[in-house]
Structures are given as C-alpha cells and as structure tokens.
Amino acid sequence: MNPANYLYLAALLFTIGAFGVLIRRNAIVVFMCIELMLNAANLTLVAFSRMHGNLDGQIMAFFVMVVAAAEVVVGLAIIVMLYRSRHSASVDDASLMKL
Amino acid sequence: MSGALTTTDAAAGLLAAATSTGEAVQFYALGAVAVAGALGTVALRRAVHSALCLAATMVVLAVFYLANGAYFLGVVQIVVYTGAVMMLFLFVLMLVGVSTADSLKETLKGQRWLAAACALGLGILLVGGIGQAALGTFTGMGAANAQYGGNVPGIAERLFTEYVVAFEVTGALLTIAAVGATLLTHRERIEKATSQREQAEERVRAGRHLPPLPAPGVYARHNAVDRPGLLPDGTPSELTVSDTLQRRGQVREVASKELAEVAATEKRTADYHGRGQEERP
Structure with a gap:
C-alpha cells in the first residue's frame, strides 16, 4: 500500500469537514465538523511521523488534541450561552454581536 | 474490532x-x-x-x-x-x-452549490499537492519507539525535555479554558428566590385557588398526569394538568375519543347479547 493513502484519506476527511462547516447552520454540528477537520490533520501528523521515523509528529498531534479539548470546552460554553439568550442554536440567528 | x-x-x-x-x-x-x-x-x-x-x-x-x-x-x-x-x-x-432538527432550507441563494464548489476546489488542491510531493516510503516507528523502551516512554522523553515549555503552556491553557467555561455558563441570580411561605401568602392575597389544584384524571393506561380530569359535564379541566405538559402539547384528550371507545364497546356487548340499548339500566 502506498504510504500516501493515509494522506489522501485525511485530505478527504478534511474536505468533508470544511464542506460541513460551510453548509450546516446548527452551531453544534458546525463545531463537530471542525472537530472532524482537526482529526484529519492529526491523521496526517501521525502518518508523517511514521514516514520520517521520529516521534515529533505524534507530539504535535498530542498538542492538537489538548488544544482541541480546551476549544471544545469554551466553544460549547459559548453555544450554551447563545442558546440561553436567543433560544436557538442556529448560526443564522446570531447575526449581531450584541443582543 | x-x-x-x-x-x-x-x-x-x-x-x-x-x-x-x-x-x-x-x-x-x-x-x-x-x-x-x-x-x-x-x-x-x-x-x-x-x-x-x-x-x-x-x-x-x-x-x-x-x-x-x-x-x-x-x-x-x-x-x-x-x-x-x-x-x-x-x-x-x-x-x-x-428534538430540533436542522432545517435544510437555504437562506442564502445558491450557498450550497458555492460551498460544494469551494470544498471540491480545496479537495483537488490537497490531493494535487499530495500527488506532487515526493513522499517515498515509511521509515517506520520501530527504531524511534524502541529507543527509550516503547512508544509511551519515547513520547514522555520528548515531551518533558524539548517540548516542556509548550507542555506547561497547554496546562495553563486548560486551566484558563475550564475557568472560562465556568464563567461563561454561570448565571447570576438577580432577584431573591421566593420561599414557599411567600408563595402561599401571595396566593391568599390574590384570592384564587387557595386549596391545592385538582388532581389529573386517572386513566393510567400510559401516564396518568397527562390526562386532564373531567368536570361534571364531561369537559376536560385545564387546571388539572401541569403547565409544562400543556405548553409541550402533550395533554391526552380523554373526553371525546375514549368515551366514544367505551360507548362503542358497550354497544358491541349489547349487540352480542341481543339486547337493545334501551334495556340497559
């Protein structure tokens, strides 16, 4: 198997995630698509790590995971706050910066 | 798996x-x-x-x-x-x-096709880039993993020597994220919570429904609290069902449908026994 297959799969997943961010309007689903893109990037890092035979790529993927966890916590808190003030999780409803 | x-x-x-x-x-x-x-x-x-x-x-x-x-x-x-x-x-x-399903109606005209075109362009760009790159073959993780006696010790060695500053910073980041999420979702209570005694006094002052509200109907085939109790004339009473169920529209109507069912059953029984409806006591 060609080692580039992992990269092609990651590119495909990243593209699907980007497409989802563009077309979905539920803020939580948009957020899930962003997670999908982060995961695709992680797969690339792990595949490159194996290609070059050192652990630095895995360390990078590890840091991406940590930052993604922090991002999920803050992002979901913002979505919950938006839902409380507007009673909707749709990104179309949050068109103004203030209430 | x-x-x-x-x-x-x-x-x-x-x-x-x-x-x-x-x-x-x-x-x-x-x-x-x-x-x-x-x-x-x-x-x-x-x-x-x-x-x-x-x-x-x-x-x-x-x-x-x-x-x-x-x-x-x-x-x-x-x-x-x-x-x-x-x-x-x-x-x-x-x-x-x-329960809120995302509506698939487009608010911006042609947005879905534009998004599909953008995604297709991005995909072609990425695949083209990977196809052009001279990647070679896998070196393999064997030597790197074995150097410190395994994958986990190897990662620990990198993490706590070369990347220790980044590691500490991510620790700070996680702490800030936790505090930020707590701050964002915390809601300050503006008015004092009313006690049970104050609510009772308010009811007496308003002068309506001093006794407890009437109980719901007892048709407990599914869930007794969603059946409104019936007034003497057979109409359902809204007071007997909780406000929440009424707002959700989950109140089951017993007055018309099920009384009609009972009447139909009685009629079938009467027909089976060959009695007319007028013979019933």
Whole structure:
C-alpha cells in the first residue's frame, strides 16, 4: 500500500469537514465538523511521523488534541450561552454581536 | 474490532516500516467506514445522529493511529475524543434541545452549490499537492519507539525535555479554558428566590385557588398526569394538568375519543347479547 493513502484519506476527511462547516447552520454540528477537520490533520501528523521515523509528529498531534479539548470546552460554553439568550442554536440567528 | 486491533499490533510489531497486505485491507475497509461517518456527520439532519457518526469516524481514526505505531495517541484518541469530547457534545445537545432538527432550507441563494464548489476546489488542491510531493516510503516507528523502551516512554522523553515549555503552556491553557467555561455558563441570580411561605401568602392575597389544584384524571393506561380530569359535564379541566405538559402539547384528550371507545364497546356487548340499548339500566 502506498504510504500516501493515509494522506489522501485525511485530505478527504478534511474536505468533508470544511464542506460541513460551510453548509450546516446548527452551531453544534458546525463545531463537530471542525472537530472532524482537526482529526484529519492529526491523521496526517501521525502518518508523517511514521514516514520520517521520529516521534515529533505524534507530539504535535498530542498538542492538537489538548488544544482541541480546551476549544471544545469554551466553544460549547459559548453555544450554551447563545442558546440561553436567543433560544436557538442556529448560526443564522446570531447575526449581531450584541443582543 | 478486536480482530482489527490484533492485526494492527502484528503489523506494527514488525517495526511498522513496511505496509502489509493486512494493513491495506484494514485501511480500505475502515477508511470506507471513516468516510461514511464523516459524510453522515455532514448530511444527517438530526444533530444526535451527526454526533454518533462522528464518534464512529473517531474510533476508526484511533485504529489508524495504532496501525501507524502511535499507541499512546490511539488510546488517547479513544479516551479524550470519543470519551470526553463526544460525551460533552451529546450533553450539550441534550441541554439545548435534542428534538430540533436542522432545517435544510437555504437562506442564502445558491450557498450550497458555492460551498460544494469551494470544498471540491480545496479537495483537488490537497490531493494535487499530495500527488506532487515526493513522499517515498515509511521509515517506520520501530527504531524511534524502541529507543527509550516503547512508544509511551519515547513520547514522555520528548515531551518533558524539548517540548516542556509548550507542555506547561497547554496546562495553563486548560486551566484558563475550564475557568472560562465556568464563567461563561454561570448565571447570576438577580432577584431573591421566593420561599414557599411567600408563595402561599401571595396566593391568599390574590384570592384564587387557595386549596391545592385538582388532581389529573386517572386513566393510567400510559401516564396518568397527562390526562386532564373531567368536570361534571364531561369537559376536560385545564387546571388539572401541569403547565409544562400543556405548553409541550402533550395533554391526552380523554373526553371525546375514549368515551366514544367505551360507548362503542358497550354497544358491541349489547349487540352480542341481543339486547337493545334501551334495556340497559
């Protein structure tokens, strides 16, 4: 198997995630698509790590995971706050910066 | 899944340098699952279904990490992503209304086609870039993993020497994120909570419904509290059902439908016994 297959799969997943961010309007689903893109990037890092035979790529993927966890916590808190003030999780409803 | 994991271990045990036929089979089988999960995440209308599809994709990616010799990341992927992050997503979904399906009506005209064109362009760009690159073959994680006696000690060695500053900064980042989430979701109570005594005094002052509200009907075939009690003339009383159920529209009508059912049953019985309706006491 060609080692580039992992990269092609990651590119495909990243593209699907980007497409989802563009077309979905539920803020939580948009957020899930962003997670999908982060995961695709992680797969690339792990595949490159194996290609070059050192652990630095895995360390990078590890840091991406940590930052993604922090991002999920803050992002979901913002979505919950938006839902409380507007009673909707749709990104179309949050068109103004203030209430 | 366990079969896939054992083939993974066997493949990566051989220093994960060469890609075996088993790994190719695993890649194509699970890669199809990962892409299907990703498409489901984007295409399914209900957010809970999207979340489950994404969890499937993440588990498949964990298997790929294991196949690539990243044992630590494979386990962390399952624990952190499918365990913690997806649980958090589902928790918030339950909080903000699980039943709201996303409307697929376009608000901006032609947005979906433009988005598809952009995604296609991005995909072609990425695939073209990968196709042009001179990648060579896998060196394999064998030597790197074996240097400090395994994948986890190797990562620990890198993490606590070269990347120790970044590691400390991510610790600070996680603390700030936790405090920020607590601050964002915390709601200050503006007015004092009314006690039971104050509520009772308010009712007496207003002068209506001094005794407790009447009980709901007792047709407990499904759930007795959603059946309104009947007034003497047979009409349902709104006072007997809780406000929440009324607002959700979950009150079951007993007055017309079920009384008609009882009447029909009685009529069938009467017909069976050959009695007319007028003979009934």
